Amino acid sequence: MTRRLIAALAGLAALAPTALLAFDLPPEPPKAIRQHIGLYGTPDAPLVVYEKDGRLWADGAGVKAQPLRQVTGDFYVTDAGDPRAILFGEGAEVGGLPVAKRDFGAETAAAIQSKVRADPKALRARAAAATPPAETPKRAADLVSLRGLPGVKLDIRYATTNNFMGVPLYERAEAYLQRPAAEALARAAQRLKAEGYGLMIHDAYRPWSVTWMFWEATPPEARGFVADPAQGSRHNRGAAVDLTLYDLKTGKAVEMPGRYDEMSLRSYPDFVGGTSRQRALRDLLRAAMEAEGFAVYPQEWWHFDHKDWRDYGIGNVSFSELAR
Incomplete structure (x- = not known):
């Protein structure tokens, strides 16, 4: 040009x-909240953990777009008192069932790159x-x-x-x-x-x-x-x-x-x-x-x-x- x-x-x-x-522009959430944000579970049945209004929210794995209330440490429940409480660690437990934290995009890219680089x-x-x-x-x-x-x-x-x-x-x-x-x-x-x-x-x-x-x-x-x-x-x-x-x-x-x-x-x-x-x-x-x-x-x-x-x-x- x-x-x-x-x-x-x-x-x-x-x-x-x-x-x-x-x-x-909203402020950045504190580290205690940010560390839990992400996708969990599987591509077909994901659990989305996100921040809204300065709080953690969850959507999926039986929890329908609910704000989470911290009970102690990494243990949370929904405001509605849902029995599927969430415990965060390496991944998360929802109602006592483990769900791994995943990076679905990185996993797909790795599969594509292994094929292309061949x-x-x-x-x-x-x-x-x-x-x-x-x-x-x-x-x-x-x-x-x-x-x-x-x-x-x-x-x-x-x-x-x-x-x-x-x-x-x-x-x-x-x-x-x-x-x-x-x-x-x-x-x-x-x-x-x-x-x-x-x-x-x-x-x-x-x-x-x-x-x-x-x-x-x-x-x-x-x-x-x-x-x-x-x-x-x-x-x-x-x-x-x-x-x-x-x-x-x-x-x-x-x-x-x-x-x-x-x-x-x-x-x-x-x-x-x-x-x-x-x-x-x-x-x-x-x-x-x-x-x-x-x-x-x-x-x-x-x-x-x-x-x-x-x-x-x-x-x-x-x-x-x-x-x-």
């Missing part, structure tokens, strides 16, 4: 609306030989770089090993969006500036061949978190972006209820778990993006689609080609 285009987008951001969002060259070769579905788009592609936009920084995980596949998938750490989506993103960043936050981009346009690799490597039970290459991804069209908030003072990403690209309940935008502070930051990100014409993906708090994503065709151009 030319310097003139960067300057034009930067100027647009400077003129963007700066209306404050209705936002009150022969990553073969996976890439098969992806390169595959053919994207043919389409007739309403609009011609006009991808522009997000690098250099005010209040926007890049943390492109797929150019590193720090992703659910465990191998680099992009040859360059770059992010591109269709021009209208990039302009809307710049306005969202300007809205967040008034709250002291910026936008950290993890991914935007994604070549179709990478979507093909995602689908091939992901087990069937987790494919709800990846796009079917037969339909193409919204990322392939250059009008979807994966992102989070970062603190403008420290430059560090904020803590959300779940990790980026985590394949678990914690990824849903309406997941009740985590802390009040984490949920408030997740909601702040969503409010800023929705105010500029983006919609959150139903299963991923970090994924936002621009309103015109359907107008663009599936792209498979590499980052090296875009850079040229």
